[in-house]
Amino acid sequence: MTAADDRRRLLFMVTVEPKPATRSRAKIKPPLIALMMLVVAFLGYALPPYLGLDPAQARTLPPTGVSYYYPALVTHIFLGSIALLAGCLQLWPWLRERYPQVHRWSGRAYVLSSVFGGLAILTVSTVTYWGPNQQAANTTLGVLWVLTTIAGYVKARKHRYAEHREWMVRSFALCFSIILNRAWTTVCTVFLVSDGNDYAQLAQAIGVGSWLSWIVNLLVAEWWLQHTRVAKRVR
Template sequence: MLMQRASTGLFWFLSIVIAALAFVVVTLATAIGFDQAAPHLVHYLDSEKLPLYAHIVFAPLALLLAPFQFWAGLRNGHRRIHRAIGYAYAVSIAIAAIGSLLMLPRFQGSTWATTGFALLAVIWVATTARAFLLARARRIAAHRAWMMRSAALTFAAVVLRLMMLPLMATGMPMLKTYDITAWASWLLPLLVVEWLLRRPGRMVQQPV
């Protein structure tokens, strides 16, 4: 129980902090210029400015909203708010994922990294859509399982940054780190969620 509370608290903390930092970067980039606040994104401004903003605004929003979907007090006591946040979360993911896919032709990383990010965007939308449809069908246990998968993919934004910093500290260029993080950032949290769902005494008791 203690470990579960600690992991839940860490999920809340990292999601909110990374989302807040992302919003700060977006605000600074808009105010003082991407060349000063986010130079690695400058090359998208010529032809992919709208997809860029779609991704850097709505991906952090999805990350910020994700923990609230697992707040039992909100879910059980304020279902309308829970559903409203769920809609906002799903729409944010759709917009952010489409934005990222439209940005990929200008992505300067390797084909391997590009493929990893493309798969992340597609699976991110697919898992979230599955969770949404299950909620509409009142299959609540299965809905929660797929929401966990969706949240794991949303949390890739956190894992990517936590992995990128030590990799860059070793001298690895940012673009090179994507060869690792474009896959590991979402495969690792997704594997953790699958283990949680399938272990004995798992949280979800119905077929997923």
């Protein structure tokens, strides 16, 4: 075999054989599968009472005399559902690499639903039934969700994709609080409420749960982003 034959054989191997890293990215990782299953299960539980647009079926107590509360609540719930589903697609590396056009359109769906879903939170957050603590938590959440989403979108438009990714991770962490809010509220109710008929105790527990539902998510997201930055520097 001549030297030219060796070069052709090497060129063929480099061109044809897939890289191991590409094969690994093509797989759906177990954490992403678990995340998708959790989102679908949550939506299957949370959405049905609102599909008929009947205020009497709402799980959230409306404040007295606030006519716009239910329409804004339903808007937030529907847009939040779209954001959760679109966010899961955005986290799927194989979809991003194999079908970038789908990634872009699901990204646009995420941005629009997150921004207007966040604004819907701000519409109702100051009049929620459980008082100032929950109102402050939900208002802060709405502001941060809108701002982080817009920041991620702006970075993408400037082709600063590493920063875009980090801001969208923060945005989705805030979006995901809608799922964990129930869990944190349950935990806080168990530890902070001794009398289930005491409004003040319930309001305090629900307010603390509302804060924890997004603060913990954001802290975990920041830890993960820092961890991935360090891992990249080490490599």
